[in-house]
Amino acid sequence: MDKKQARKRPFYKKKRFIIPFLFFVFIVVVSQVSPVEYTGPYGPSSKLIDDVTQYSRITEDELKAIKGEPATIEPWSIQTKYGKIPAKILTYDADKAHYEFVIIDNSVVRATLYSYQYWVGTDIPFTYNEIEDIKEMFNIIPGEYARTKDNNINYIISPVNNKIAEVRIVGLDKENKAFDLIKFTYDQRYFS
Numbered sequence: 001m002d003k004k005q006a007r008k009r010p011f012y013k014k015k016r017f018i019i020p021f022l023f024f025v026f027i028v029v030v031s032q033v034s035p036v037e038y039t040g041p042y043g044p045s046s047k048l049i050d051d052v053t054q055y056s057r058i059t060e061d062e063l064k065a066i067k068g069e070p071a072t073i074e075p076w077s078i079q080t081k082y083g084k085i086p087a088k089i090l091t092y093d094a095d096k097a098h099y100e101f102v103i104i105d106n107s108v109v110r111a112t113l114y115s116y117q118y119w120v121g122t123d124i125p126f127t128y129n130e131i132e133d134i135k136e137m138f139n140i141i142p143g144e145y146a147r148t149k150d151n152n153i154n155y156i157i158s159p160v161n162n163k164i165a166e167v168r169i170v171g172l173d174k175e176n177k178a179f180d181l182i183k184f185t186y187d188q189r190y191f192s
Contacts, residue, residue, distance in 0.1 A: 074088060099113055112181060
């Protein structure tokens, strides 16, 4: 063995190896940290089903741009104190809920989300731990003047904020921490 080979440093002691090694360690550590998903003002959560504020009084075309083509479009009419008003219902099926949007004068005035158990009887209802969880599921942020009414079957928040006039949670089962459907009224004039 000659002197040149004897003086040669081992591979792991070379300076060029330190930076790539530290970079590799950094990548491994970062890959182990799970990403945080932001779901609105409630912070990180996996509970968000849908941000229902985005449907407030939007047009039918804007709704289709968000949700795609509906499964069905049904003509409908609603009896109000002003008389019979023509409307239509657009329905959508998603992996956690069945949606019905009521459109009057080319504006979404109400959205109803049904759990699949309620709609077709094949899946579990919407579940929650606390009422605050339900608000988080749909990005409901009650305003300063919001009032609640709870009769152990329905839970109502009204007025909610400047986007949602009323939220009505129907089929509330406090013992099993579940509910069947939830209605979001964006324009209360038609449902008084």
